Amino acid sequence: xxETAAVKTYGSIEEVINELAAxxxxxLSVAHSVRERFGKDxxxxxxxxxxxxxxxxxxxxxxDVVSTCAxxxxxxxPYGTGTALEGQVCALYGGICINLQEMNQVLEVHAEDxxxxxxxxxxxxxxxxxxxxxxxxxxxxxxxxxxxxxxxACRASGTNxxxxxxxxxxxxxxxxxxxxxxxxxxSRRAKKSAAGYDLTxxxxxxxxxxxxxxEITLRLYGIPEAIxxxxxxxxxxxxAVNTVIATIQYGIPIARMxxxxxxxxxxxNRYSKTEFEIAPTLFLEFHGSEQYAxxxxxTVQGIAEEFGGGNFKWTGNTEERNRLWQARHDAAYxxxxxxxxxTIWSTDVCVPISRLADCITETQEDIKANNLLAPxxxxxxxxxxxxxxxxxxxxxxxxxxxxxVHERMVMxxxxxxxxxxxxxxIGYGKIDFLVAEHGEAVSVMRTLKQxxxxxxxxxxxxxxxx
Amino acid sequence: xxETAAVKTYGSIEEVINELAAxxxxxLSVAHSVRERFGKDxxxxxxxxxxxxxxxxxxxxxxDVVSTCAxxxxxxxPYGTGTALEGQVCALYGGICINLQEMNQVLEVHAEDxxxxxxxxxxxxxxxxxxxxxxxxxxxxxxxxxxxxxxxACRASGTNxxxxxxxxxxxxxxxxxxxxxxxxxxSRRAKKSAAGYDLTxxxxxxxxxxxxxxEITLRLYGIPEAIxxxxxxxxxxxxAVNTVIATIQYGIPIARMxxxxxxxxxxxNRYSKTEFEIAPTLFLEFHGSEQYAxxxxxTVQGIAEEFGGGNFKWTGNTEERNRLWQARHDAAYxxxxxxxxxTIWSTDVCVPISRLADCITETQEDIKANNLLAPxxxxxxxxxxxxxxxxxxxxxxxxxxxxxVHERMVMxxxxxxxxxxxxxxIGYGKIDFLVAEHGEAVSVMRTLKQxxxxxxxxxxxxxxxx
Numbered sequence: 001x002x003e004t005a006a007v008k009t010y011g012s013i014e015e016v017i018n019e020l021a022a023x024x025x026x027x028l029s030v031a032h033s034v035r036e037r038f039g040k041d042x043x044x045x046x047x048x049x050x051x052x053x054x055x056x057x058x059x060x061x062x063x064d065v066v067s068t069c070a071x072x073x074x075x076x077x078p079y080g081t082g083t084a085l086e087g088q089v090c091a092l093y094g095g096i097c098i099n100l101q102e103m104n105q106v107l108e109v110h111a112e113d114x115x116x117x118x119x120x121x122x123x124x125x126x127x128x129x130x131x132x133x134x135x136x137x138x139x140x141x142x143x144x145x146x147x148x149x150x151x152x153a154c155r156a157s158g159t160n161x162x163x164x165x166x167x168x169x170x171x172x173x174x175x176x177x178x179x180x181x182x183x184x185x186x187s188r189r190a191k192k193s194a195a196g197y198d199l200t201x202x203x204x205x206x207x208x209x210x211x212x213x214x215e216i217t218l219r220l221y222g223i224p225e226a227i228x229x230x231x232x233x234x235x236x237x238x239x240a241v242n243t244v245i246a247t248i249q250y251g252i253p254i255a256r257m258x259x260x261x262x263x264x265x266x267x268x269n270r271y272s273k274t275e276f277e278i279a280p281t282l283f284l285e286f287h288g289s290e291q292y293a294x295x296x297x298x299t300v301q302g303i304a305e306e307f308g309g310g311n312f313k314w315t316g317n318t319e320e321r322n323r324l325w326q327a328r329h330d331a332a333y334x335x336x337x338x339x340x341x342x343t344i345w346s347t348d349v350c351v352p353i354s355r356l357a358d359c360i361t362e363t364q365e366d367i368k369a370n371n372l373l374a375p376x377x378x379x380x381x382x383x384x385x386x387x388x389x390x391x392x393x394x395x396x397x398x399x400x401x402x403x404x405v406h407e408r409m410v411m412x413x414x415x416x417x418x419x420x421x422x423x424x425x426i427g428y429g430k431i432d433f434l435v436a437e438h439g440e441a442v443s444v445m446r447t448l449k450q451x452x453x454x455x456x457x458x459x460x461x462x463x464x465x466x
Numbered sequence: 467x468x469e470t471a472a473v474k475t476y477g478s479i480e481e482v483i484n485e486l487a488a489x490x491x492x493x494l495s496v497a498h499s500v501r502e503r504f505g506k507d508x509x510x511x512x513x514x515x516x517x518x519x520x521x522x523x524x525x526x527x528x529x530d531v532v533s534t535c536a537x538x539x540x541x542x543x544p545y546g547t548g549t550a551l552e553g554q555v556c557a558l559y560g561g562i563c564i565n566l567q568e569m570n571q572v573l574e575v576h577a578e579d580x581x582x583x584x585x586x587x588x589x590x591x592x593x594x595x596x597x598x599x600x601x602x603x604x605x606x607x608x609x610x611x612x613x614x615x616x617x618x619a620c621r622a623s624g625t626n627x628x629x630x631x632x633x634x635x636x637x638x639x640x641x642x643x644x645x646x647x648x649x650x651x652x653s654r655r656a657k658k659s660a661a662g663y664d665l666t667x668x669x670x671x672x673x674x675x676x677x678x679x680x681e682i683t684l685r686l687y688g689i690p691e692a693i694x695x696x697x698x699x700x701x702x703x704x705x706a707v708n709t710v711i712a713t714i715q716y717g718i719p720i721a722r723m724x725x726x727x728x729x730x731x732x733x734x735n736r737y738s739k740t741e742f743e744i745a746p747t748l749f750l751e752f753h754g755s756e757q758y759a760x761x762x763x764x765t766v767q768g769i770a771e772e773f774g775g776g777n778f779k780w781t782g783n784t785e786e787r788n789r790l791w792q793a794r795h796d797a798a799y800x801x802x803x804x805x806x807x808x809t810i811w812s813t814d815v816c817v818p819i820s821r822l823a824d825c826i827t828e829t830q831e832d833i834k835a836n837n838l839l840a841p842x843x844x845x846x847x848x849x850x851x852x853x854x855x856x857x858x859x860x861x862x863x864x865x866x867x868x869x870x871v872h873e874r875m876v877m878x879x880x881x882x883x884x885x886x887x888x889x890x891x892i893g894y895g896k897i898d899f900l901v902a903e904h905g906e907a908v909s910v911m912r913t914l915k916q917x918x919x920x921x922x923x924x925x926x927x928x929x930x931x932x
Contacts, residue, residue: 112711112820113849135715155660166658168667169635184907190816191848192632193885194621194671195892196900196929197911201634201667205660222717245578249601251688251754253719288717289765292758299755350656354578382657383579419659426661434662441650444918445663451917452910463662 010093010457011072013051019068020054020096027055038079038089038097042144044345044393045087045429050077050097057102059175059183059214066212067181069096073455076179078208080120080150083142085346086427088154088207092461098212100149106130107215114220115172115189120149120213127218136220139164142423143329149213154425155205159328162248162381163255163287164221166423171204175215179453189217202448207425208459210452224287227255228297229321230314232304233279237261237364239307240280241357244380246303248353252296256285257381258328261364264335264375264388271334272327277311282380283328285321331377335388339373342390347406347429349413350384350422359416360385363409370401384422411436426463434463476559476923477538479517485534486520486562493521504563507550508610510811510859511895516543516557521565525641525649525680531564532678533647539921542645544674546586546616549608551812552893554620554673558927564678566615572596573681580686581638581655586615586679593684602686605630608889609795615679620891621671625794628714628847629721629753630687632889637670641681645919655683668914673891674925676918690753693721694763695787696780698770699745703727703830704823705773706746710846711819712769718762722751723847724794727830730801730841730854737800738793743777748846749794751787797843801854805839808856813872813895815879816850816888825882826851829875836867850888877902892929900929 021028029035030052039049056062069076075095082089091097104121111134118127125145127138140151141158150156152174157166164170173187186199203210234240240259247254260268260283265276282304286296293316301312315321327334336344351359360376367374367387378385387409389402410420410433420426420433435442446464449456460466487494495501501515522528535542541561548555557563570587577600584593591611593604606617607624616622618640623632630636639653652665669676700706706725713720726734726749731742748770752762759782767778781787793800802810817825826842833840833853844851853875855868876886876899886892886899901908912930915922926932 110818110820112715113818114714115818155664157658157660161658165635168658168664169631178910182906182909184910185905186907188880188885188903189818189883190850190879190885190888191819192623192627192634192816192850192888194623194887194889195885195896195903196671196908197676197914198621198634198664198667198671199907199910201664202914205662205664210663222715224717248580249578249688251690288758289761291761292754295755295757350658352576352579352581352655353657354576384656384658413656414654417655419654419656419661421660422656422658423660430661437654437661439651440648441652441665442662443648444644444650444665447917448663448668448914451913 010095011074013074013094016068016072016074016096017052020052020065023064024054029053038082038099039091041082041084041087041089043085043087043429044343045090048090048092050091051094053097053099055099055102059177062098062177062212062214063181063183065096065098066177066179069457070179070181073457075457075460076212077459078153078212080147081123081144083144083146084150084154084427085424086429088425088427088462090428092428093466100147109134111136113189115217116220117215117217118148119215120147122148124148124151131220135223137223138218138220140167140170143332148216148218152204152213152216153206153208157423159256159258159379161379162257163253167204168201170219171200171216172219173217174200174203174213176203176211176213178211179458207427207462209449209463210458226288226290226293226316227321228286228293228314228316229324230284230297230312231276231324232282232284232309232312233277234307234309237280237360238357239309240282241380243282243304243307243309245353247300248381250299250303252299254284254296254300254381255287256283258283259378259380259385260331261376264331264377267334267338267375268327268331271337272330274327283324332388335375335390339390341392343393345389345391345402346386348384348386348422348424349410349418349420350382351413351416351418353383355416355418356380356383359413362412363387366405366408370405372402372405382422383418428461431463431465476561477540479540479560482534482538482540482562483518486518486531489530490520495519504545504548504565505555505557507548507553507555509551509553509895510809511553511556514556514558516563517560519563519565521568523568525643528564528643528678528680529647529649531562532643532645535562535923536645536647539923541923541926542678543925544619544678546613547589547610549610549612550616550620550893551890552895554891554893554928556894558894559932566613575600577602579655581683582686583681583683584614585681586613588614590614590617597686601689603689604684604686606633606636609798614682614684618670618679618682619672619674623889625722625724625845627845628723629719633670634667636685637666637682638685639683640666640669640679642669642677642679644677645924673893673928675915675929676924692754692756692759692782693787694752694759694780694782695790696750696763696778697742697790698748698750698775698778699743700773700775703746703826705775706748707823707846709748709770709773709775713766714847716765716769718765720750720762720766720847721753722749724749725844725846725851726797727842730797730843733800733804733841734793734797737803738796740793749790798854801841801856805856807858809859811855811857811868812852814850814852814888814890815876815884815886816848817879817882817884819849821882821884822846822849825879828878829853832871832874836871838868838871848888894927897929897931
């Protein structure tokens with residue numbers, strides 16, 4: 001589906017590498033194995049190796065790399081942990097990969113203000129380990145242990161977004177190196193501001209195509225006094241989704257609300273050695289005071305029962321809870337393990353919640369009709385769900401059927417007022433769907449890109465075509 | 467403080483008026499009184515009348531006006547209710563005012579999805595009246611009964627923002643007429659999306675300088691089962707603010723948390739015939755189930771007592787509650803009434819909450835040292851507070867002192883990591899402070915403006931200098 005992008009002439013990579021080698025010494029690598037690794041994310045997209053990988057230690061060093069690349073008009077691809085899912089780190093036109101993994105310091109924790117300033121290479125788990133003694137936590141949790149810089153760049157979210165929002169709501173400010181080497185700070189630590197254009201939100205989700213993020217200020221939250229998890233099974237997806245809709249309309253600030261379909265539950269049981277009933281299942285979590293977490297769980301149990309939900313099991317026990325959510329976070333690996341030599345193609349859409357049951361059910365029917373294995377798990381409180389195709393990539397005919405099911409799912413979501421991706425981003429895997437979704441607005445995105453990066457050196461070929 | 471902007475040559479206003487008169491008939495007015503009215507907001511900024519006012523009924527008509535103005539390079543100023551506070555509707559360079567007040571239809575209510583689609587002229591009170599029977603509400607409440615279009619354009623917030631966020635978090639999608647007459651839709655109804663640049667957030671807060679908003683999709687919320695309000699007095703501002711900090715750290719999802727200083731309480735008592743104790747006072751509101759609203763109020767009462775808060779009075783009674791919040795919303799009018807012939811100059815800043823007590827206290831001392839009347843009220847849960855200077859605008863020396871106090875307050879807020887405006891916006895009143903706050907990032911804003919509006923016809927002279 002992705003047409004070949006027009007060739008664009010970039011400048012002399014040899015001269016850039018020579019200059020950067022003189023500046024960065026052993027922190028620049030042109031080794032084949034290194035380039036292969038940094039040219040690939042966790043998706044099925046093949047590696048597109050950069051010409052060199054530079055490991056940077058500071059914003060000034062990022063500025064040096066970008067300025068050098070700008071002078072020679074050579075592409076720049078920022079790299080966090082490589083856990084993206086739509087080819088965001090692939091060096092489609094070669095160029096210099098900026099490895100930000102060593103910029104991994106938590107710089108400032110402001111406990112009273114509930115914010116933290118971090119470097120882009122800090123991972124979400126590292127941040128929460130760092131915060132543990134402060135009684136604070138950072139909620140956004142994509143499945144992988146992604147870097148905060150990458151999460152900001154790709155507007156990540158995860159299981160907690162229904163309560164705490166996505167990176168869009170939780171990034172307060174960014175420091176960004178622009179395509180011309182300038183460094184700007186997009187905002188300040190104040191919780192809100194009406195001062196000028198919202199540059200923070202412009203860079204959040206821009207996937208490295210407008211600049212390289214070198215510092216992030218994030219919102220934090222107090223660790224709740226009580227956390228209760230629950231599992232509940234349903235006769236069908238519609239009943240589970242109706243429970244979700246009623247819960248949200250009721251105003252219950254549910255912290256997590258995850259749907260796994262029968263196929264995904266089967267995979268999870270096998271991979272994580274759990275014994276969940278094979279049925280559409282909601283994994284739930286409630287945050288609050290002891291009393292309020294219990295009240296929420298009781299209310300949702302009542303709602304679930306109205307929709308035929310059964311087998312409602314709660315736990316306040318930390319170990320059981322962690323096992324439950326680890327099983328959920330490992331769902332993609334569980335799906336992969338369902339088929340020997342299967343590779344995973346993970347994709348997501350997001351629709352208005354009133355259309356969610358239809359969107360999932362029609363997609364399940366399409367999967368079945370096409371004899372594919374594609375378990376579903378979703379952050380259903382947001383109307384967002386994932387499909388994990390488990391395909392044999394050697395079987396071209398099967399891949400073609402999967403592509404067709406995928407395209408129909410995305411077009412179905414768009415027809416329902418939804419988006420082609422709730423949290424994985426566009427990369428180059430969904431670049432055509434962006435146009436299907438936004439129409440004329442894509443030309444406005446292009447105008448912004450051209451204004452900020454006229455030579456198109458920042459992660460070219462992602463989000464927008466070259 | 468506002469330097470005279472460079473003169474820019476715009477095109478022939480006569481020809482534009484002739485064309486638009488032929489198209490809009492009596493819906494175009496060049497009457498002096500009409501132009502005066504539409505060239506002025508609620509602030510102290512004097513009227514800058516547009517050359518004509520056109521009342522539009524549809525996005526297509528907005529497109530016609532903008533396209534005509536674009537052809538002649540004549541300024542376009544969108545107008546909602548005229549309740550802005552930094553001169554956002556002043557026609558500094560003349561041009562055509564687009565009156566959006568008649569585009570006041572609530573187009574679609576999606577109760578299951580908790581969203582609504584409205585035209586820009588719908589006011590916040592009109593929307594909530596429309597929604598009442600659905601059990602839903604829209605929480606954002608600037609003091610005035612502003613239009614939703616204006617609220618989106620100026621990134622408004624209000625007393626509920628501490629729980630429900632600002633317009634930034636509550637606008638899901640916009641339809642916008644661009645400077646060249648194109649109409650785009652910035653996003654879809656899905657609750658979250660990682661599909662491309664965040665155009666929605668770019669237009670939210672752009673104050674009409676990037677386009678004219680013609681349709682808004684908003685998030686809605688279920689009306690809580692129980693609403694409890696409370697009032698509590700403190701010995702000093704620091705104790706009140708410490709109560710706020712502890713409440714938020716505790717994770718209590720408090721719905722409103724408003725501070726009024728002694729001076730403001732005095733004004734409110736006189737204007738609204740209330741009998742509050744003259745002391746730094748918190749007005750609080752709790753939303754939830756009966757049980758949880760009570761639990762929250764009890765917990766906060768406990769916290770307040772730790773900081774010497776006394777006289778804690780609750781009410782769940784709707785009438786008493788409405789009286790309390792009407793008094794709070796009328797605070798600006800109360801301040802004005804404190805001095806015969808006084809005019810109000812209302813301004814706001816927002817700082818990290820750890821610095822809020824210092825920022826308010828130092829500002830109060832400066833007000834006192836300069837013999838000014840300037841009561842303070844604040845959305846302190848967000849670190850945001852307002853100063854309402856009550857000045858005699860004929861007394862040039864007093865105005866000068868007020869300007870100096872104002873400038874010191876803004877620079878104090880910036881030095882504390884804050885912003886020059888939490889919710890009033892930049893307009894042209896704070897155009898220099900934008901530069902003080904954002905530095906080099908302002909040049910990025912300018913680049914975006916030039917890319918989208920190369921002839922600078924969209925509300926010129928606001929946010930950025932011409």
